[in-house]
Amino acid sequence: MGVARFWRDHRIRYQLIGNACPICGNRYFPPRELCPDCHRESIGKMQEMQFSGKGALYSYTVVHETPDDFSDQRPYVMGIVELEEGPRITAQIVELEGEPVIGMPVEMVFRKIREESAEGVIQYGYKFRPAGVKR
Amino acid sequence: MRKVAVVGIGMTPFGELWDMSLRSLGIEAGLNAMVDAGLSSDEIDALYVGNMSSGRFLGQEHIAAMISDQAGFTRRNLPAIRVEAGEASGALAFREAFLSVAAEIHDVVIVGGAEKMTDVSDAMAQEIFAASVDQEWESFFGATVPSLYAMMARRHMLEYGTTREQMAEVPVNGHRNAAKNPNAHFRNQITVDAVIGSGPVATPLGVLDCAPVSDGASAVVLAPLEIAKRMTDRPVMIAGSGTATDSISLHHRKTLSGIPATTIASRLAYKRSGLSAKHIDIAEVHDNYSISGIMAVEDLGFVPRGQGGPAFQEGRFSADGEIPINLSGGLKAQGQPLGAIGIAQVVEVVRQLRGEGGERQVGNPEVGLTQCVGGTGGTCVVHVLKVV
Numbered sequence: 085m086g087v088a089r090f091w092r093d094h095r096i097r098y099q100l101i102g103n104a105c106p107i108c109g110n111r112y113f114p115p116r117e118l119c120p121d122c123h124r125e126s127i128g129k130m131q132e133m134q135f136s137g138k139g140a141l142y143s144y145t146v147v148h149e150t151p152d153d154f155s156d157q158r159p160y161v162m163g164i165v166e167l168e169e170g171p172r173i174t175a176q177i178v179e180l181e182g183e184p185v186i187g188m189p190v191e192m193v194f195r196k197i198r199e200e201s202a203e204g205v206i207q208y209g210y211k212f213r214p215a216g217v218k219r
Numbered sequence: 220m221r222k223v224a225v226v227g228i229g230m231t232p233f234g235e236l237w238d239m240s241l242r243s244l245g246i247e248a249g250l251n252a253m254v255d256a257g258l259s260s261d262e263i264d265a266l267y268v269g270n271m272s273s274g275r276f277l278g279q280e281h282i283a284a285m286i287s288d289q290a291g292f293t294r295r296n297l298p299a300i301r302v303e304a305g306e307a308s309g310a311l312a313f314r315e316a317f318l319s320v321a322a323e324i325h326d327v328v329i330v331g332g333a334e335k336m337t338d339v340s341d342a343m344a345q346e347i348f349a350a351s352v353d354q355e356w357e358s359f360f361g362a363t364v365p366s367l368y369a370m371m372a373r374r375h376m377l378e379y380g381t382t383r384e385q386m387a388e389v390p391v392n393g394h395r396n397a398a399k400n401p402n403a404h405f406r407n408q409i410t411v412d413a414v415i416g417s418g419p420v421a422t423p424l425g426v427l428d429c430a431p432v433s434d435g436a437s438a439v440v441l442a443p444l445e446i447a448k449r450m451t452d453r454p455v456m457i458a459g460s461g462t463a464t465d466s467i468s469l470h471h472r473k474t475l476s477g478i479p480a481t482t483i484a485s486r487l488a489y490k491r492s493g494l495s496a497k498h499i500d501i502a503e504v505h506d507n508y509s510i511s512g513i514m515a516v517e518d519l520g521f522v523p524r525g526q527g528g529p530a531f532q533e534g535r536f537s538a539d540g541e542i543p544i545n546l547s548g549g550l551k552a553q554g555q556p557l558g559a560i561g562i563a564q565v566v567e568v569v570r571q572l573r574g575e576g577g578e579r580q581v582g583n584p585e586v587g588l589t590q591c592v593g594g595t596g597g598t599c600v601v602h603v604l605k606v607v
C-alpha cells in the first residue's frame with residue numbers, strides 16, 4: 085500500500101484521536117465525518133477527542149497463518165478491545181504472559197506494526213498490553 | 220413487480236483448475252445454464268456478472284464486457300453489468316438480475332459468477348481475499364479474515380457455551396455431502412477429531428475449519444414466470460429476495476456472536492415471500508468458517524440463538540435431518556471461488572427443488588433458501604426459492 089495513504093492517518097494511529105458527536109454524545113474511533121445517528125445535524129460539529137487508551141479485552145485469537153508482512157511476528161495475538169469511552173478497536177495484544185482472558189484490563193502502547201515490504205517503510209501505531217501489571 | 224423464475228442452471232467443477240482461465244470458466248458455466256434452459260444466445264437480453272477481484276487476481280478489470288464478448292453477446296451489443304460485494308458478489312449480481320426482470324427492464328437474463336484464484340500464490344490469494352474487510356483499521360494491524368471469524372467464534376463460545384466439537388460438525392457435514400457432488404473441490408470425508416486436530420490458522424480455528432481457495436464459475440438463466448412456464452415443466456420461482464449492509468469493520472458492530480445483516484436480509488426475504496423460517500426445506504448457507512454455519516442457522520431463525528451448535532451436533536442439518544444444509548458441500552467442501560459462491564448456492568437449491576440432485580437428492584423439497592456473506596458481514600444476501 086502507498087505511503088501517503090497511511091501517513092494521512094498518522095495522528096489518529098499514534099495518539100488515538102477520535103471524535104464525539106455534540107448532539108447525542110456518541111464517541112467514535114476512528115473519527116467520522118458525521119454521526120451515523122444524527123446525520124446532517126452533526127456535519128461540521130463533530131468534536132475531536134483523544135481516547136485514554138484504557139479498555140478491556142472483548143475477544144481475541146492467536147494468529148498462526150499470517151500475511152507476509154507479519155510473518156516475522158508469528159504467532160501473534162489479535163484482539164478487539166472495548167475502550168473505556170465506548171468504541172471498540174482491533175489491535176495486537178502484546179506483553180502477555182500466557183493466554184489472554186476476555187474481560188482483562190488492557191492499555192494502549194505505541195509500537196512498530198510492521199515493515200512495509202515493498203517500500204521498506206516501517207509502519208507504527210497502537211497495540212495493547214495487560215494493564216496494571218508491574219514492569 | 221412481476222414474478223421471476225430460474226429456468227436454467229450451470230456450473231464448472233470447483234477446485235484448482237490449472238488449465239482453465241477466467242474466460243473459459245465463465246463461458247463453460249454460462250453455456251451449461253443456456254443448454255439447461257434450452258435457449259440460444261440470441262434469446263438473452265442482458266448479462267450480469269458477479270466477481271470480487273479479477274483486477275488483483277489477474278490484472279483484468281472490465282470483465283462483464285469481456286465475458287459478453289467471449290459469449291458472443293457483443294454481436295448484439297447487449298448490456299453487461301458486473302457487481303462487486305466481496306464474497307457476496309455473485310449473490311448480489313443474482314439479485315440485481317432478478318430485479319431487472321421483475322421490473323420489466325429485461326425479459327431473459329443470464330447471471331454468472333466466476334473467480335480465478337489460483338494464478339497467484341496462496342499468500343497473495345489470502346491477501347486479496349482479505350480486501351473484503353477493513354484495510355485501514357483491521358488488516359493494517361495484522362487482522363486476517365480467519366482471525367476476525369475466530370474472534371466471533373470466541374464470543375459465541377463465551378456467550379452460549381458453544382463447543383469446539385459442535386463447531387467441527389459444520390465442516391464434517393459439508394464434506395459428507397460433497398462426497399456425492401462430482402463438482403466439489405473436496406470429496407473426502409473428515410471427522411470431528413481431524414477438524415479439532417488440524418493445524419492452527421487463528422485459534423480456535425484450524426485448517427479444516429476454513430473453506431479453501433478455489434477456481435470456478437456458476438450461472439443461472441432468469442425469465443418472467445409466465446414465459447418460464449412455457450419453457451420448462453419445473454420452473455423455480457424467486458419467492459423472496461433480501462439484502463442488508465453493516466459496518467465492514469467487525470469491531471463497530473454491537474454483537475460479534477452473529478451477523479446482523481443476515482438476520483435483516485432474511486427477514487426481508489421471508490416477508491416478500493410470505494414464508495418464514497419454518498417453511499424452509501433445504502438451505503445453502505455461507506460456511507466460509509465452521510462458526511459461520513452455526514451463526515447462519517441462528518441468524519436465519521432455524522433455531523433459537525445459542526442452539527446452532529447443539530443442533531448441528533444432533534444432526535438436525537444433515538442430509539437426513541429436518542433442514543438439510545449445504546447439500547452441495549458448501550463453501551468448505553464444494554469450494555470457494557469468491558464471485559461464484561452465491562450463484563452456485565442457487566444452482567444447488569434449484570437442482571434439489573427440481574428433484575435433479577441425483578445421488579444427493581433429498582426427498583421432494585418445495586422451498587429452499589440461500590445465504591451469502593461479504594467480508595465478516597458487511598453485506599448479506601438472502602433468497603427464498605420455491606417450486607411453482
Ligand SMILES: [Zn+2]
Pocket residue numbers: 105106107108109110119120121122123126
Ligand atoms: Zn450523534
